[in-house]
Amino acid sequence: MLYHSTRNHTQSVDSAQAVLAGLAPDGGLYVPAELPEIDVAACLQESTMEMANRILSAMLPHIPNMEVLVERAYKGKFQTEELTPTVDTGKFTVLELFRGPTSAFKDVALCMLPQLLTAAKKEKGMQEDILILTATSGDTGKAALAGFADVEGVRICVFYPEGGVSAVQRAQMVTQEGNNVAVCAVVGNFDDAQTGVKNIFASAVDGRLPAGNRLRLSSANSINIGRLAPQIIYYFKSYADLLRRGQIKMGDKVNFCVPTGNFGDILAGWLAKKLGLPVGKLICASNANNVLTDFIETGVYDRRRPLHKTDSPSMDILVSSNLERLLYFLSGDTALVAKLMQELNTEGCYTVPDSLKTAIQAEFWAGYCDDARAKQTIKAVFENQHYLCDTHTATGWAVAEDYVNQTGDNSPMVVLSTASAYKFPAAVLSSLENAPEMDEFAQMERLQELTGSPIPENLSGLQTKKELHTGVIAKDAMLDFVMGL
Numbered sequence: 001m002l003y004h005s006t007r008n009h010t011q012s013v014d015s016a017q018a019v020l021a022g023l024a025p026d027g028g029l030y031v032p033a034e035l036p037e038i039d040v041a042a043c044l045q046e047s048t049m050e051m052a053n054r055i056l057s058a059m060l061p062h063i064p065n066m067e068v069l070v071e072r073a074y075k076g077k078f079q080t081e082e083l084t085p086t087v088d089t090g091k092f093t094v095l096e097l098f099r100g101p102t103s104a105f106k107d108v109a110l111c112m113l114p115q116l117l118t119a120a121k122k123e124k125g126m127q128e129d130i131l132i133l134t135a136t137s138g139d140t141g142k143a144a145l146a147g148f149a150d151v152e153g154v155r156i157c158v159f160y161p162e163g164g165v166s167a168v169q170r171a172q173m174v175t176q177e178g179n180n181v182a183v184c185a186v187v188g189n190f191d192d193a194q195t196g197v198k199n200i201f202a203s204a205v206d207g208r209l210p211a212g213n214r215l216r217l218s219s220a221n222s223i224n225i226g227r228l229a230p231q232i233i234y235y236f237k238s239y240a241d242l243l244r245r246g247q248i249k250m251g252d253k254v255n256f257c258v259p260t261g262n263f264g265d266i267l268a269g270w271l272a273k274k275l276g277l278p279v280g281k282l283i284c285a286s287n288a289n290n291v292l293t294d295f296i297e298t299g300v301y302d303r304r305r306p307l308h309k310t311d312s313p314s315m316d317i318l319v320s321s322n323l324e325r326l327l328y329f330l331s332g333d334t335a336l337v338a339k340l341m342q343e344l345n346t347e348g349c350y351t352v353p354d355s356l357k358t359a360i361q362a363e364f365w366a367g368y369c370d371d372a373r374a375k376q377t378i379k380a381v382f383e384n385q386h387y388l389c390d391t392h393t394a395t396g397w398a399v400a401e402d403y404v405n406q407t408g409d410n411s412p413m414v415v416l417s418t419a420s421a422y423k424f425p426a427a428v429l430s431s432l433e434n435a436p437e438m439d440e441f442a443q444m445e446r447l448q449e450l451t452g453s454p455i456p457e458n459l460s461g462l463q464t465k466k467e468l469h470t471g472v473i474a475k476d477a478m479l480d481f482v483m484g485l
């Protein structure tokens with residue numbers, strides 16, 4: 001099974017090369033020429049780690065010894081062996097993706113990616129060190145740093161928007177230890193940091209930084225197929241949980257509601273469906289940055305709008321990179337995708353053909369929820385279901401309610417929970433009570449007292465850890481920063 005760019009299908013690479021490269025040379029994203037087949041019934045009987053081995057071996061067949069890599073990536077790193085537990089709240093089923101080492105759903109992928117990269121590097125006999133370059137809106141940064149810290153043959157540099165991440169997220173990143181890590185704030189918003197990273201990639205010659213720098217660039221953003229593929233696993237896992245609990249029979253359709261920004265998490269759900277999992281609708285939940293809601297409803301993608309800072313900052317995104325993969329999969333037309341992406345770049349807007357819009361609407365439903373409603377939802381879910389959720393998860397929950405109310409579709413609903421409530425303590429606590437002014441760490445304590453839900457261990461010790469990375473730079477100084485590493 002080979003991969004090619006979403007913008008050109010004439011140049012193929014194998015899955016190890018796709019993981020090493022991250023982005024295709026023409027700026028497109030790597031997609032498999034055809035999707036592999038897996039034995040779904042067998043997969044659903046397995047433990048999460050066995051599922052991971054089966055799914056990743058199928059998606060990335062040129063990376064050997066997957067079983068060992070999966071073990072190294074996950075064993076002992078998550079709160080439970082099942083990695084991503086599901087909770088039956090009595091209303092929706094919540095799929096908890098945040099039980100990993102940094103309390104972010106991105107841990108699922110970013111524990112695995114370093115193993116995939118180093119194995120791919122070995123497979124291809126690559127000698128040079130890899131530099132992982134990433135822009136983060138909060139959670140990716142820490143999860144990537146934790147995944148890559150002290151991994152041999154790889155270095156990692158993370159840029160985050162100054163003031164654009166929570167105090168807890170910032171503390172998580174700037175205290176990161178490891179002899180191969182760099183972290184720096186950029187004056188601007190997430191899109192500025194992301195654009196800066198893209199420009200550095202564009203200035204690279206043959207995958208390397210200019211001026212004879214020997215590092216080879218790669219990315220940990222969900223544009224890398226090695227980042228996306230591990231996210232398919234938890235869709236199978238949650239379906240298996242519903243089966244085991246007798247809530248569904250094999251073959252019953254399950255709907256998934258996904259709070260999404262880059263369209264990565266929800267695209268993984270679509271891939272799970274294409275691999276044979278009985279998925280009904282995929283519900284795309286956005287916050288006030290509802291560019292995806294508009295797109296799925298109208299077929300017009302228009303990024304020419306202000307970026308709102310919300311209480312669910314990991315979804316404050318106007319350019320959803322992974323949507324490009326869906327456009328390719330549903331049209332099969334690389335020339336069309338190249339044209340649309342060109343329009344997005346030059347005009348900030350594109351319109352898909354009607355047939356493509358119809359194909360998207362057949363599989364996806366979209367809605368959005370603003371901060372006020374997300375807070376009401378946190379309160380209502382805690383009072384009615386005794387379940388504590390964060391702002392991103394609440395966004396998903398509210399949109400899942402809208403979906404059920406507007407369509408009458410009462411199939412089982414899984415809401416993906418992408419962060420611990422303790423990652424966003426200010427917004428979560430103020431949803432539950434009128435608390436006096438206090439810092440985020442005091443808010444975490446208060447939240448624990450109020451709800452009885454324990455603060456995850458990786459967050460409780462943060463305040464006393466030493467800050468190691470305090471730099472702030474202008475967005476046009478990012479290349480210099482990287483060259484100085």
Ligand SMILES: *Cc1c(COP(=O)(O)O)cnc(C)c1O
Nearest residue numbers: 139260261262264265314418419
């Ligand atoms: C990254 C992130 C998301 C969005 O994930 P996508 O890959 O952009 O779909 C949602 N919630 C949280 C907490 C995140 O960190």
